[in-house]
Amino acid sequence: MSLPSSVRIVEVGPRDGLQNEPIAVSVAARIALIEGLVDAGLKAVEAGSFVSPKWVPQMADTAAVLAGIKRREGVRYPVLVPNLQGLEAAEAAGAKDISIFAAASESFSKKNINCSIAESLDRFRPVAERALAEERRLRGYVSCVLGCPYEGEIAPEAVARVSRALYDMGCAEISLGDTIGTGTPLKAKRMIEAVARHVPMRQLAVHFHDTYGQALANILASLELGIGVVDSSVAGLGGCPYAKGASGNVATEDVVYMLNGMGIATGIDLDRLAKVGRTVLQQLNRAPASKVAQALAAKA
Numbered sequence: 001m002s003l004p005s006s007v008r009i010v011e012v013g014p015r016d017g018l019q020n021e022p023i024a025v026s027v028a029a030r031i032a033l034i035e036g037l038v039d040a041g042l043k044a045v046e047a048g049s050f051v052s053p054k055w056v057p058q059m060a061d062t063a064a065v066l067a068g069i070k071r072r073e074g075v076r077y078p079v080l081v082p083n084l085q086g087l088e089a090a091e092a093a094g095a096k097d098i099s100i101f102a103a104a105s106e107s108f109s110k111k112n113i114n115c116s117i118a119e120s121l122d123r124f125r126p127v128a129e130r131a132l133a134e135e136r137r138l139r140g141y142v143s144c145v146l147g148c149p150y151e152g153e154i155a156p157e158a159v160a161r162v163s164r165a166l167y168d169m170g171c172a173e174i175s176l177g178d179t180i181g182t183g184t185p186l187k188a189k190r191m192i193e194a195v196a197r198h199v200p201m202r203q204l205a206v207h208f209h210d211t212y213g214q215a216l217a218n219i220l221a222s223l224e225l226g227i228g229v230v231d232s233s234v235a236g237l238g239g240c241p242y243a244k245g246a247s248g249n250v251a252t253e254d255v256v257y258m259l260n261g262m263g264i265a266t267g268i269d270l271d272r273l274a275k276v277g278r279t280v281l282q283q284l285n286r287a288p289a290s291k292v293a294q295a296l297a298a299k300a
């Protein structure tokens with residue numbers, strides 16, 4: 001079994017986590033969350049999204065969040081944009097890292113961004129061209145890679161087609177999203193193998209939600225294939241407002257604990273991370289989804 005010596009974690013809590021919370025978190029608290037995560041050692045922290053506030057009100061004020069954080073050398077603060085309007089707002093806010101987001105399921109694409117997959121790719125092409133011309137780093141997301149809340153099973157080839165299209169647009173990294181967390185390890189492996197026939201493995205990231213408790217097993221299976229980038233969310237916050245029943249992303253605490261135990265470096269201080277998680281959970285008035293966070297809280 002071959003495993004990487006280090007894994008790069010992309011923290012998505014301040015975006016994927018908070019976008020689904022019924023309690024709106026203040027700009028000051030969003031800034032403090034991002035700063036706390038960077039203090040804990042995270043080198044990529046998704047800061048928010050420039051989407052329609054009618055669709056996702058929790059992400060309004062992302063410009064104010066970007067204006068408020070002290071940007072640190074060597075840390076990336078990616079933001080999601082769905083169209084040129086979003087890119088313009090991201091440019092004005094000084095975002096250097098842009099993420100575009102498509103889906104492998106037609107129904108999910110329509111529910112999430114109000115257009116078909118083909119229309120979304122046509123919409124993303126000029127966004128990608130402009131972002132790259134401005135020397136911004138581009139990340140692409142593919143949602144519903146292991147199942148769709150509206151269509152059920154999704155064929156690995158459908159995921160590969162959309163991933164390839166995003167790669168051809170110049171995405172430096174493609175994140176494969178198990179939006180509703182229905183994936184299991186062997187299915188995850190088959191899907192990644194199909195995508196890796198079109199996109200180099202080193203440019204793939206995995207993004208598992210933990211709805212069915214399969215995320216860590218899926219991550220381990222992905223690492224065995226050569227994946228080196230994992231998305232996760234502090235305290236297991238998260239979900240997608242357009243994927244009913246989708247629970248949180250895999251908790252960053254759980255991923256770091258597992259990787260620490262396997263001798264795989266992440267550069268993250270688990271105790272500091274868990275503290276950041278406890279603070280945000282207090283603000284949201286919620287219990288942690290993370291088993292590791294619960295265990296550490298019991299000891300704190």
Ligand SMILES: CC(C)(COP(=O)([O-])OP(=O)([O-])OC[C@H]1O[C@@H](n2cnc3c(N)ncnc32)[C@H](O)[C@@H]1OP(=O)([O-])[O-])[C@@H](O)C(=O)NCCC(=O)NCCSC(=O)C[C@@](C)(O)CC(=O)[O-]
Nearest residue numbers: 050051052055082085086112113114141143144177179240
């Ligand atoms: C894509 C649209 C905008 C289409 O929405 P639409 O209604 O078709 O857009 P439109 O172009 O017809 O414009 C309608 C209104 O939206 C405004 N608008 C248009 N664009 C923007 C923008 N960028 N920023 C701010 N406002 C915008 C526009 O100005 C107009 O305002 P009005 O004239 O009515 O006042 C909408 O569907 C949308 O914002 N969707 C975002 C949904 C979203 O953020 N979902 C969560 C992120 S994806 C995810 O979580 C999955 C992921 C990435 O984590 C991976 C995984 O786990 O699967």
